[in-house]
Every structure is written in structure tokens, then in C-alpha cells.
Amino acid sequence: MSExxxxxxxxxxxxxxxxAINFSAALALLGQQTLLIDLDPQGNATSGLGFDAKxxxxxxxxxxxxxxxxxxxIKGTIIPALYFCGAGTDLIGAExxxxxxxxxxxxxxxxxSSLKDRFKYVVIDCPPSLGLLTINALNAADKVIIPIQGEYxxxxxxxxxxxxxKRVRDALNNKLEIEGGVLTxxxxxxxxxxxxxxxxEKYFGESLFKTIIPRNIRLAEAPGFGKxxxxxxxxxxxxxxxxxxxxxxxxxxGIKDDTADPAQExxxxxxxxxAS
Numbered sequence: 019m020s021e022x023x024x025x026x027x028x029x030x031x032x033x034x035x036x037x038a039i040n041f042s043a044a045l046a047l048l049g050q051q052t053l054l055i056d057l058d059p060q061g062n063a064t065s066g067l068g069f070d071a072k073x074x075x076x077x078x079x080x081x082x083x084x085x086x087x088x089x090x091x092i093k094g095t096i097i098p099a100l101y102f103c104g105a106g107t108d109l110i111g112a113e114x115x116x117x118x119x120x121x122x123x124x125x126x127x128x129x130x131s132s133l134k135d136r137f138k139y140v141v142i143d144c145p146p147s148l149g150l151l152t153i154n155a156l157n158a159a160d161k162v163i164i165p166i167q168g169e170y171x172x173x174x175x176x177x178x179x180x181x182x183x184k185r186v187r188d189a190l191n192n193k194l195e196i197e198g199g200v201l202t203x204x205x206x207x208x209x210x211x212x213x214x215x216x217x218x219e220k221y222f223g224e225s226l227f228k229t230i231i232p233r234n235i236r237l238a239e240a241p242g243f244g245k246x247x248x249x250x251x252x253x254x255x256x257x258x259x260x261x262x263x264x265x266x267x268x269x270x271x272g273i274k275d276d277t278a279d280p281a282q283e284x285x286x287x288x289x290x291x292x293a294s
Contacts, residue, residue: 020053020133022140023197024159028178030146032167033202035062036237037263038143040256041163043246044264045139046100053092053137056105057126057155058145059112064104067095068244077106082125082154083115087132096249101137113150122150123190127158148182156186161197165231166218168204168211176221197270198225200263203233229263232256 025038035058042054055078056063061071080086081103091103116122130140142155156162164179166172176199187194199222205211219226231237237256240247247257 019135020130020137020140021161022130022142022159024142024144024155024162025165026144026152026155026162026179027164027166027172027176028146028148028182029167029172029174029176032172033165033231034146035066035143036241037163037165037200037202037231037260038141039063039066039241040237040247040260041263041267042139042141043097043100043248044260045141045267046097047248047261048264048268049099050138050268051099051101051136053101053103053133053140055103055140055142057109057142057151058105059109059151060145061105061107061109062241063143064102064106065244066241067102067104067246069093069102069104071105072107074104074106077109078103079106079109079112081129082151083112083119085125085129088129089132097246109151116150123153123157126154127191130158148178152182153186153190156183156194157190159191159194161195163197164199165202166199166214167202168208168214170210170214172214173217176218196222196225197267198222198227200227200229200231202231204230205233227263227266229259229266231259231263234259 025034027034038054042052046052057078064071064074076086076091081088081091088103092101095102144152144155162183166176199218201215201218232255234254234256236251236254237247240250243250247254247260251257
């Protein structure tokens with residue numbers, strides 16, 4: 019049965035979409051069949067993987083509003099084990115259209131049930147808000163990963179998403195659990211970043227991922243080229259960090275990693291293509 023992982027934080031600009039894309043890509047490069055779903059009306063994960071949100075159809079909108087089978091929306095990517103369900107521009111109005119809908123909080127959960135064992139992991143990139151789209155994601159999820167930027171205001175967003183998580187768990191999805199927080203865009207030279215790290219460690223305890231995602235220019239550049247970090251610069255610090263995050267995630271599930279580094283695997287495959 020697929021495990022559904024939601025990447026969510028009410029605060030924007032914390033590396034949420036960057037984490038969803040590159041965490042999913044790393045899982046796929048480590049041999050895990052992975053589906054990434056863009057549930058953010060901004061469509062950043064869609065463009066970040068080289069798709070055009072203006073022409074991506076059918077999309078996740080058709081699934082949650084029109085009840086289209088999700089299988090009809092899934093597309094492959096350059097990474098063989100990574101598949102994608104994107105967001106089109108029509109997703110902007112989805113929350114308004116869902117208000118009078120039957121089972122409005124459970125549309126995505128129902129759609130994902132049809133996938134069964136096709137994917138090992140389903141990763142959902144949520145909007146930076148706590149509306150019906152995020153509630154749909156949390157209702158469908160098994161675990162939540164919360165990206166946290168090393169800045170003061172990120173702690174306020176953290177309190178809001180934890181509060182919503184508890185409400186959804188109590189009212190809709192009692193199996194929902196927090197997988198953990200992950201520090202993103204972290205600059206160890208900044209005193210504030212290290213103070214935030216100390217506070218986050220107190221808040222999450224053992225569930226905080228030991229892997230820290232550094233502030234890295236290559237991670238910031240990659241979406242502009244429609245590529246994940248393993249395509250754009252597999253030898254960068256950002257690529258190594260997301261590879262480590264995926265390994266740590268799998269290790270929590272007792273999955274031993276005997277494969278090569280995802281960044282090295284991607285780099286080697288590119289060299290082979292060039293040579294051929």
C-alpha cells in the first residue's frame with residue numbers, strides 16, 4: 019500500500035516546493051516508485067519539473083473537482099521511477115468550487131485509494147495556506163513533513179500547521195502523524211539560524227530530521243530551468259543534502275540503502291547519454 023507524505027507549511031518561502039520536488043526525486047533515484055502531486059495553485063512544482071501549468075491537462079483539478087480517475091492525469095518524468103500529477107491554472111478556483119461539494123474534504127483521499135500498490139510513496143506539495151486543498155491533503159496523508167526556514171517567523175507558521183494537523187487528525191484522519199520537521203535554507207554562519215535550530219530541536223525532539231538543507235544557490239536556480247537538483251547540478255551541496263534526507267527517511271522505515279548516491283547515479287547516467 020502506498021504511503022502518502024504531505025509536505026506542508028502555512029508560511030510561504032520556506033523551501034516547501036523545493037523539498038517536495040527534490041525529496042521525491044531522491045526517493046525515485048534510490049529505487050522507490052514515487053508519485054509527486056502538485057496541489058498548490060501557484061503550480062511551482064509543475065514548472066519546477068519542466069511542465070507548463072498553463073497547458074498541463076488533465077490535472078489534479080480534474081481529480082478533486084470533477085472526480086476524474088487520477089490515473090488519467092499521471093505523467094512520467096526524466097527520472098524513470100518518478101511520476102507526476104500537476105496543477106493547472108484552473109486549480110486557483112478549486113477551493114471555492116469545493117465549498118458546496120459532497121465529501122469535499124475527502125476528494126483526494128478517495129482518488130488515491132485507486133492507486134493501491136502502484137507507488138511506494140506519494141508525496142504531495144501543499145499550498146502555503148490552510149484551506150480545503152491542504153485539508154484534502156492532510157486527510158489523505160499518513161505522514162507530514164514540515165520544512166522550516168532558519169528564521170524567526172517560520173516558528174509562527176509552524177504553530178499554525180501543527181494546530182491544523184491536530185484538528186484534521188481529530189476530526190477526519192486519526193492515522194495522521196507528523197514525520198518530522200526539516201530545516202531548510204540553513205546558514206550556519208547566522209546566529210539567528212542557530213537559535214531557530216535550537217528551538218526547533220526542542221519542539222520536535224527525535225522526530226526532527228538530522229539532515230539539514232543548506233542555503234544553496236544551485237537549489238534556487240534549478241526550478242528556473244525546469245529541473246530537479248539531481249538533473250541541474252548533481253554534485254552540489256543541495257543535491258547531497260536531499261539525497262541524505264531521503265536516505266534518513268528510508269532508514270526510519272528499516273529500508274537499508276545499498277545503492278550508489280542518487281546524485282552520482284544521475285551524473286553517471288547523464289555521462290552515459292552524452293557518450294552514446
